Amino acid sequence: MKPFTYERASDVASAIQAVSQTPGARYLAGGTNLLDLMKLEIETPTHLVDVSRLPLATIEASAEGGVRLGAMTRNSQVAAHPDIRARYPALVQAIVSGGSGQLRNKATTAGNLMQRTRCSFFYDTAKPCNKRQPGSGCSALGSLSRANAIFGASEACVATHPSDMAVALVALDAQIETLRPDGTSRSLAVADLHRLPGTSPETESELAADELITSVNLPPPAPGGQLYRKVRARASYVGGLASVAVAGGRLVLGAVALKPWRAETAEAALASGASRTEAAMAELAQAQDPDQNAGKIALVRRLLGAVLDETNTGRGA
Amino acid sequence: MSSVKDWAAPNPITENRSGLIGKSVDRYEGRLKVTGTAPYAYEVEPPAPPAYGQMVTATIARGRITHIETQAAEQSPGVLAVWTHLNVPPQARRGERLNPRSQRPANPALASDRVEFYGQTVAFILADTLENARAAAEKVEITYAAETAVVDFLASLDQGELPPGEEDVHIGDFPKAFAASQVTVDETYFSPIQNHVQMEPCATTAWWDGDKVTVHTSIQMVKGGQHALAETLAIPSDRVHLITRYIGGGFGGKGQAYDDLTLAALAARAVGRPVKVAYTRQQMFHGTIHRPAVQMRVRLGANADGRLNAFALEAITHCARHATFTEHAANFSRNLYAAPNRLTGHRLVRMDIPHAGAMRAPGEAPGMLSLECAMDELAEKLGLDPIELRLRNEPDVDPETGKPFSVRQLEQCLHEGSQRFGWSRRNPKPGQVRDGRWLVGMGMAAAIRGNFLLPAKAGLRITADGVLTLTQGMTDIGTGTYTILAQITAETLGVPLEQVRVELGDSDMPPAPGSGGQFGAATAGSAAYETGMVMRRTLADLATGDPRSPLYGADPTLVSFANGNIALDNQTETLAALVARSQPEGVYVEGSISPAADARDYSQHTYGAHFAEVGVDVVTGEVRMRKMFGVFAAGRILNGKTARSQVTGGMIWGVGTALTEANTIDPRFGSFANQDLGTYLVPVHADIVDLDAIFLDEADDKANPMGIKGVGELGICGAGAAVANAIYNACGVRLRDYPMTPDKVLEGLMAKGL
Known part of the structure; x- marks a missing residue:
């Protein structure tokens, strides 16, 4: 680990100023991902500004009739909240399918969104990785990994985004609210937060380095069934092979791209009267098919179809 | 005697x-x-403030170090020493024994510029804190002249040779009998590389008092570790005081000493203060041993009544080019089922990968994954219940040696397990039982493991x-x-x-x-x-x-x-x-x-029967264990609680073996694909929902004065095969390539039109 300095922010404004004015500074929230990466020298911040104790940990009703999740609410706190459980079951299902109990107690809502890929070559510092070391190459391409992306990948990077929660948030049309050093705030859909790799996979989100997420806002849930289902090799504590979130007719796929993948083609197909099976096939027709991933495409197609059936979304076969 | x-x-x-x-x-x-x-080796409080070592490991599979740039590491804060093959203190040559009675020869670290496997220790940092040592380790720059390496087992099967000093075992005329058999099975099964992933990585705290070194280390064999270090340092073994009081898991992976022990002792002597050295989780995968992959061809020839006439198990496995080890996956089968015509043997492929070695039930653990599935396949072809097939092939005496059994309660294990598990609920036709999106099935397997004194x-x-x-x-x-x-x-x-x-x-x-x-x-x-x-x-x-x-x-x-x-x-x-x-x-x-002089006049083993119920998600191919039950016969049981923990722990390993646990060598690098517990997947609590085991009353008076036998490895033997057979019964997909991950199951489901 590279030596670094640490400070505990006393309020939101000074936290942002500290990161803004210190080259190489990073926000530290739950630390469940950043600290691991620092130990491996994949992340090498010079300074950590601990925002985990800032007063951003409340869950409250929003003026629009939805719910506002403070950025520093804990994953387990959100998943246990009665309003969330009653109105946003897909979010609860997504959160509890991520990490382990201990991790969810520590991990924050904003930190969950900002976690980095679990691509094993990103973690193995002896191997080339464009995300870790731009220009070095992508070792995951042509590897034995079944974790690679099937949507939106590039020659430079085939990693996937690891968050379960983010997949449900996109399906629920959640927005993040951020604060910037100049005091301005902005609102951004979670769906627009993460970038696809393109030629610069090292840049992962639309946020500036010193921009702080202050809340995640859930609009009132749209009518229609909600479900999050994650396919995984063991029953807990492992990343998904694929996942699907359905909420109010919005379909989002997880573990298939470097961001939660809105299945817009399938949505459009359903809207135009296609059957669920046809919609799933239409979406997957666009998937990339490098040899290792043939099984994954079939898996996602079947999973999407089954979840549509279960939530009674669209027309049956 | x-x-x-x-x-x-x-x-x-x-x-x-x-x-x-x-x-x-x-x-x-x-x-x-x-x-x-309980202070584990790394946590032992030494008599003076310690220094901390960190190993740097090779990133090629085979070749030579042409240059190591250590200046930046040497100048890094807190660094006390940076060692490479050029300046490591003198050690005995590998394999040397000063004392011919030493149980282990010298095993020097950083011995030469040669790299024999990915992850071999190639440099060593000593610093005032662990953090400074790790930071400095990142600054060592190594240049290699890489050489062509053999790292792909499946592409090298034709390179297999008889293990040193071994021959195939032929009894009767297998080819003729197999050809004449009315019902046959001829299938090939694959068991992958597995890693021990003990909770506690290998670690040592060492200090010197005059010319005597005290080492607290994590090792399964006290004398072996003491002798290995003494030979490596070229000192008499009475000058090595080895202590290993608490050990966070061994499973065979700590049966020998590794570089942490050698380097801690060398460094403590060099700097005149105690030194702590530990492997990182990632380094454990390459720097210690693993269970090698095994490809097994099983041929069974039976009469229509289910009696085996011909039996063959041929295993191909691998080891490191310069560290012979054979995973004897066929040995157990020589004592299990009756059949007059038999063929068993092993082939060994030498590769440029980390060292293969013993892991919990070496031989049986992968070996039974093949035969116990093949028996299931044969039972189906014969229209027999798989328990009945085993009962019909129960031998009166050891099927190869003809020796009497000391005690053999395999039949009783099968009967008792069948009753308690509710085997009669099983529909012999696959794919018939549905619970929501889950197809549900049951499988069983026998267990056998040798007993030793x-x-x-x-x-x-x-x-x-x-x-x-x-x-x-x-x-x-x-x-x-x-x-x-x-x-x-x-x-x-x-x-x-x-x-x-x-x-x-x-x-x-x-x-x-x-x-x-x-x-x-x-x-x-x-x-x-x-x-x-x-x-x-x-x-x-x-x-x-x-x-x-x-x-x-x-x-x-x-x-x-x-x-x-x-x-x-x-x-x-x-x-x-x-x-x-x-x-x-x-x-x-x-x-x-x-050991008694006549103990080997008896065929002496521990036995068991596994029963598993699994669900297969018909959409995704996910498999979840729903229930597992084991019945074991292993002599007099000393402690019902610790013995049960041993066999249920083994059964849980079986679940991991069947469903998730595997490593592979990335042929581009010669390194393991999985190097941490986020990618090397062992079962977690949520995977093990209803699992129990019992022991039958037994005393084996041929075993030892107490009539007890070992239970540490029995539980894993056959366990994975029971799960695999349950998968088949659930959905009709017969997989022979472990572990049976969702992608493989899904491929099978789709091939069946499901």
């Missing part, structure tokens, strides 16, 4: 008057472990307060050794458990072979029992020879030991009173056990 007949007479253990033998006594060291106060010694002291302290150069790798040795000693001397202390894991103590091959309990335990008997005779002589004792003048062979007393008829006194009066400085005795 003794005979097994000497073991038949009743003794304090078999009589079990106070009932301690078999009792589910809590772990002797349990409280220390769960409260975090090795020579061992123990020491026992009784002090004037009546406390008995057993000392033995034995290890407890988390299995319950401390606990069972306390029970044996207490029962032998007729004292309450609280009156016994156990001290293990020290090279100054009477030697025992350590933990491995499920020989630990029988071996160390028998030595403890024999030592207890020596103490009984010594105390009896002491009492009957002391005019101040109420037992004075009595026949020492007639005295009894119970409730902390030594007694004859109405004459009694406490052991404490006896020792305090007659020998207040205490009494110390040693005893030993040796």
